[in-house]
Structure formats: C-alpha cells, structure tokens
Amino acid sequence: MPWFKNLIKISKTITNQSSSYKSITPLASPLLAQFLQFTKQYSTNDHVVGLEATKSDQKPRIVVLGSGWAGCRLMKDIDTNIYDVVCVSPRNHMVFTPLLASTCVGTLEFRSVAEPIGRIQPAVSTQPASYFFLANCNAIDFDNHMIQCQTVTEGVETLEPWKFNVSYDKLVIASGAHALTFGIKGVNEHATFLREVHHAQEIRRKLLLNLMLSDVPGVSEEEKRRLLHCVVVGGGPTGVEFSGELSDFILKDVHQRYAHVKDYIHVTLIEANEILSSFDDRLRVYATNQLTKSGVRLVRGLVQHVQPDKIILSDGTNVPYGLLVWSTGVGPSPFVNSLDIPKAKGRIGIDEWLRVPSVQDVYSIGDCSGFLESTGRQVLPALAQVAERQGKYLASLLNKVGKEGGGHANCAQNINLGDPFVYKHLGSMATIGRYKALVDLRESKVSSFFFTSIFLFFLLRWCLDRALTYFNHTPSYLLLISPTSINIE
C-alpha cells in the first residue's frame, strides 16, 4: 500500500535527523512509533523527505510558523521577487479575532471573520517553490537551519500523520499563544474557548441545541434554567464582548424566535477582579452599567472546578450552566515551552529587531515572543495590534536584508538592519453589544485613523451580512447544522 511505503521512507528520514533536534514531541501514532523503532536499525542516509536547503543561485526561503495576525501581515508584505515563502500552520486561514464574538450569535457570518492564507499571499499556492503546509512544527534544529513538522491529517481516515523537514534561510516564529486555564480541573473538557472559528461554531451550535431541547416536554423547570444559563468566565475584552453579543441575541432573537423559553435564558459573567481591567476607570463603570442594563449578571468569583453541568467557585457556590465560555487570557504554548532558547516571561526572547539573538536567522513576532530583559523594554501585551505591527516591521526588515544580498542563511551578519522596532499603542477597543463600543485612547499617540478603519471595516461587513440575510430570507444563525441532523428513522 502506498501510504505504508511512505511511512517507511519518512521514518527513515526522521531517525537520521532526530539526533540533532533540540526537542522531539512524542509520536501521535503508535503504528508510526513501531515503524520508527523498526527502521532505526536499518536506516541509511539515502533520502531526506522535505525541502532541502536552498542553493546560492536560488531564491532564499522564508519559513513562517503560524497563520495569525503576525505571520499573515508578514507574509502579505514579503517581497516574493526576493524570497520564496513557506507557511507551516495547522490552520489554512487567518481569523479576524476581535470580531469572533459577533459570529457566535450571527451578528456576523463566520466567513466574514476569516481569510484564506492563499489570498493573503497568493505565492504560496501559485509560485513553484512557495508553499502552505497544513502541519505543526514539532522541533527546530537551529544549528542546521531546519524545522521538523508533522502533518495534520485528522479527518482523513486513510493517512497516518507523517513527519517532514523544511530547511530555512530565515525562520519567523509566529505560532501564537495558548488559552490559559490556570490548571483548573474540567476547563479543557467542558468549557469552550473563543479563539478559532470552530470555537464560535461550537458555541452557536450548543446555544441553539440548548434552546431547542429546553422546549421539549420532559425537561424540569430547574433543568431548563440550567440549560439556558450561559456563563462566561473572564472579564477581558473577549468575555465582555461575547456577553454583550449574547444579551443582544436574547433581547432580540430569543424573544422573537424562541418565545416559549425566553424567560429562562440568562447570561452571567464571572471575573476574579475588575472587568476590562486594562481600560480607563470611567469606561469600566460605563461598561458595567451597560452590561447590567442589558441583563448580564456580573459575578466576582474565582472558579475552582468545572463539572459537566456546573461550576464550583472558591467560596463553595455552585453555578449550574448549559453553555460555558472560557476567556481568561493567553500564555505560552507547549511548543514555545519546548524550545531551548532564552525566554522573556515564558515567551521567546527577542531583541529590538525582533531577532532571537542566541541563534542565526531566527525571528519571532506576535503573542509567542517578548523583549528580553537585556533590551530594557517591557514585554508587549498579547494584542492583535502588536502582532500586526511586528509583522509589518519584520517584513520590511527582511525585504531590506534580502535586497542587500543577505537573504540566504548565515549571510546577514554585516547588514545594517536600520531602526529597531518601536511599538506605539493606538488605544484599545471593546464592543459591548447594542451597537455600543468602548474606545480607550489614553496611551494613543497618533490620530484615530486606526479605529476609523476598523469601524468602517466592521460596518461594511455587517451591512453586507444583513443585506444577504434579508434577501436570502435565511439567517444562518438559526440553522443547526450538524451530523445529528439525520433523517428520521
């Protein structure tokens, strides 16, 4: 069988390479592990699966890990006349994260907040030596300028995930951060995060399912209240935005379309400290009033344990729930933790030019990186705003390096990199439903162009979604599309 042959070929490669990797994650498949064990004894250095190092007469290769704000902005601006671009990510699209909360209840459509990588940088699908690989990077061999990846084959029953190598001239680590759970039991199992489009889809599906099931005979009053209790943990911008959107949905759509159960649905927002703690005091008070007015119950509490049908707070209170959305910030991912390089607050340590100074030709941007103490700078907050600006800066830096002949591996030592990266905070924004938003410009040093752009973008997409919904007569947020929608039998 062809896939069998492939495994043999690939596993040979891995055994030849593995000794020089700084970290190797455990293999997903026991079958593959078995082959590895088997081939270890017979491996020869006949063939490396993957992209080999570029030659001096070829374009240098930039490898980008991740497809978030940082990586995508970088890829968008990279000059593909100078570089070939290879993106390695388990997600083939970028998510416009600040608008994700609006998709859960149908204010926006899912596709309005996602953009395929092939459209952000068409070279990856059209240029002969540029690629997008649907895979995770497992390890980096900094000495040999090479990464080891493993494909994401979930959903393809005939393929086991396989490993391959990609040599780089420049490596940009923009692999993002992971949702924090503070080690609280049950969060990963029972709560839904709000970081990817499939999270938003899951939230929409659960909400609709609970609305419908609570209307079926045989559900007690108590159970109905539990099913329709939506709990949001975390009072940051995402949690507040989602609570606002949800209360809008209840006031408008549930009252109109789920009239039988409209008095049972409630939203509770649990936060250990203040909501929107990074915002100005007056804005916080305003947000609190607005949320309370639209029916969101604000609870100050510390979650101790999450069970399938209830949360237990540290003071012993039980909070039964039907939908639990977890949004308590982000922290370093296991991949970043596994890298044996200097860190800054757990993130990949970088210098003023966004380089990883301990190794050659490696850069890191976005939520996964932070300024080293030696730079005398603060670690920047994990915001789309920071990531986007870093991506833009680094693309221009790498284009400059490439133009001056430093594109290939180990060739940029003597090139002047120009001005270091400087971050100017343009302010913060959070919507709180009912077409209201908070804009905090305290630290802003530039004009409001950034916010005007975001607002116009938001407005245009919203109008288009509404227009289509109107003509279509199909608000898709009312559709429950899942494998359970089978025919009667």
Place this chain on the structure above:
Amino acid sequence: MPWFKNLIKISKTITNQSSSYKSITPLASPLLAQFLQFTKQYSTNDHVVGLEATKSDQKPRIVVLGSGWAGCRLMKDIDTNIYDVVCVSPRNHMVFTPLLASTCVGTLEFRSVAEPIGRIQPAVSTQPASYFFLANCNAIDFDNHMIQCQTVTEGVETLEPWKFNVSYDKLVIASGAHALTFGIKGVNEHATFLREVHHAQEIRRKLLLNLMLSDVPGVSEEEKRRLLHCVVVGGGPTGVEFSGELSDFILKDVHQRYAHVKDYIHVTLIEANEILSSFDDRLRVYATNQLTKSGVRLVRGLVQHVQPDKIILSDGTNVPYGLLVWSTGVGPSPFVNSLDIPKAKGRIGIDEWLRVPSVQDVYSIGDCSGFLESTGRQVLPALAQVAERQGKYLASLLNKVGKEGGGHANCAQNINLGDPFVYKHLGSMATIGRYKALVDLRESKVSSFFFTSIFLFFLLRWCLDRALTYFNHTPSYLLLISPTSINIE
C-alpha cells in the same frame, strides 16, 4: 441531579404506554434501558410526559413528522387560526436539495440552501401551543392518536436522550426516505452521501484537506493521485450535478489556487446503467458529451465493495479514491419499515386524498408514501416536485376539514374532502456545471412558470453570494474550518 429525576419520570411514562405501541425501537442508551428495567416494577400511571390530547374547546393539533419539502410546504400553508402545529424532526431546517451539490465547491453558500422551520411557520416558535421538537418519532399508537418520540441530544454531554409522547388530532407522516446502499459493504463507513447540509460540508472539508495534504513533502506520486481522485457513484441528477460542479471547481479554482497539484486531480462518475436514465435520449447524449468535455471520466460498472482507500468493481477493477460521494437513489427508512400498516413498494400506502386508509386521521406525503394498488395509480417518483405539491394539496385539504369542524380526532368521517390529489409532472431539470442545465419537458402539461421561478431563485442567490464574496474578499469554500485547526503546539 435534575436530569436523573427526569429520566425516572420519563421512564415511568414509557412503561405505562409501551404496551399499546405497534413498534418500539431499541433504546439508544444502556443507562436509560437500565432505568426502564428498574422502574417497570414500580411504575404507576401518575403522569404522562408530553402533549396530552386536545379538548374540544381547544384548537385541534396537527403533528407533522419531518422537515423536508413535503412537511415544510404543508406547515407553510396550514391555517394556524384553525390548528396548532407541532413539528417533530431531527433537523431544525429545510434543505433546498436540488442546490446542495453547488454548495460543496462554494458555487453557493450553505445558508443559501437551508431555511429554518421557525421562519417557514413562525407559529412553532411564537404560538403558545405550537412547537418544533428536535427529536425522532420512534413509534405511532394509531388507536390512541399518539406518537412516541425520542430527543436528539448528540452534542449535549449533560443530557441523555429522553422519550416523550405527543397526542395528535391529525398526523402527517412526511419523514422522507433513506439513501440506498444496496447492502454494499463499506458504503456507510467510507462514502459520503449528498442529502443534508452537513454532508456537503463534509465533502468540502475532505476535498480541501486532500488538496492541501497532497502538497506536503512525503506524499508519493501514486498517493497524490489517489488523494485527488474524486469518485461519484450513481449517475442520477444528483451525481451528475455534483460531477459537473466538481469539474468546474477544478478547471477554475484548483488551477488558480492549488497550482502545485492541479495535474493530479480527476473526477470519475461510476454508473451501472445509463446516466440520467429518466431523461430524454438526446439530453443524455448532450450531458455525456458535456461532462466528458469538462474532464469527467464516465465509467460503467457495478460497485462490489468499498474499502477505505479504494473501490472494488464487480469485474475486479480496483479504483483508488480520496473522496467518494454516493448517490444511488433512495428507499424506505427503517422507521417506515417498522410501521405495521399496508405498504406500496415499501412506502406507506395512501389513497387518492393522501390518507393512510387503514387508520383514522393519518396522512402521508413525500418520499415516504406511495399510492396503494387499490387506487389504480402509480407510486410517484421520490422528487421534491411531488413532495412539494402533495404538501400544498394536503394543507388545503386539512384547512377545509378544519373549517368544517372536522379538525379534532375522529371528527372528519362525514366531511366531503373535495377533489383527490392529481400529480402533473412539470418536467425534470439537472445542472451539469459551467452554467449549463438540462430541462426535460416531455411530460410537462403546463407552462414553464415552474422552471422560470427556480431559475430566477437560483440566479438571485448566486448573484448575492458572489457579491458578498467579492466585497468580503473571502470565498468561504477556501476555508478549512474544523477542530483540527488548532494552534501550533
């Protein structure tokens, strides 16, 4: 725990009722079965969970099983001043099936081909005694005018499915048909059908995943060809339409956006007899030529066995595939098979007024029903056209009966039902990609108004989809949104 209490309460009910049911399907949950066993010994007739029979001073209740063309058209036209409507279906929306093939490759958006029940008949979500229940009907107690249902709780981890009863004054069975597999091994496990929106989503997801994985280093030439071989089994309108859409997608999008693998992707349509056998000869020849011209390989063959990565034909030929779509027509569902009433070719036998003559106040429409031999009429084909017309006819018949005071159970014996149902075939239509369609009007006895309407509807939705896509810069058919799109780790 509340759900525990519920189970006890419900299971009591079931044991009290079960003796009079003509068929009881096996319980999905062993836990529930255990409770049933336990409560059998202690059951008393204290409480029935569900909707009890209506009283003479209340509106009579129409119960509709299913949410397809027949059931939805009926519900749309039912006079809710006369009747309360209760719809029982595992799907909360109607699917515009003839356009489903177009959604697989993004010609149309998913939401353009689905309509929530609550918008087709708003009474189910707003009137106090009308409902939509997300459930399957398991059994019918014709003598006592009552159905037994079981909720669909897949996706809700805190709820076991539970049973409930609904009494009816009029029952309309419109639960549709099941995809035929002719008992061929491996079809249910490895092939995807094309009857629901989630099937179309699954096809789109598999296609994109295969396109992306075949571009990753480590895939052999042979494996690449297999991954990108799309096989369609069944040369009826659905199979032909899907093949046409797919070849369009390859010629346009794959060549543009997946340039690295464009020479590896192929479409094969396997049919045991002629394609589009119900169409006129000249149209068949035209369709064959068009499909061949756009690169679809037509193979006459009989599938004997489906394995995860290849099909084995009856002549021993192996056909490796990456995507397999199965579309060989429909037959009676297990639910219809379980009903102990006279059948017509396996379907529920009906008379000229669409009644099930052996029992009182029961009607059946759409793919699940067929004229009894005693009517001297042919069993009508399983077409949206038939179902829609039957739904319309029956709604008007039931409205008439209700107006004349025959709405309640066992009250319609002496009411003149008016003219029997007469089916006029308006012709058949099938698209074959590249904006081409076949229209067979041989048996048509009316004007082309029907087709003009369908065409305009199709055109309008297509234009809107394109417009949104253009403004949005996001063709969603390029997004791979699935739980595999996790962050790099």
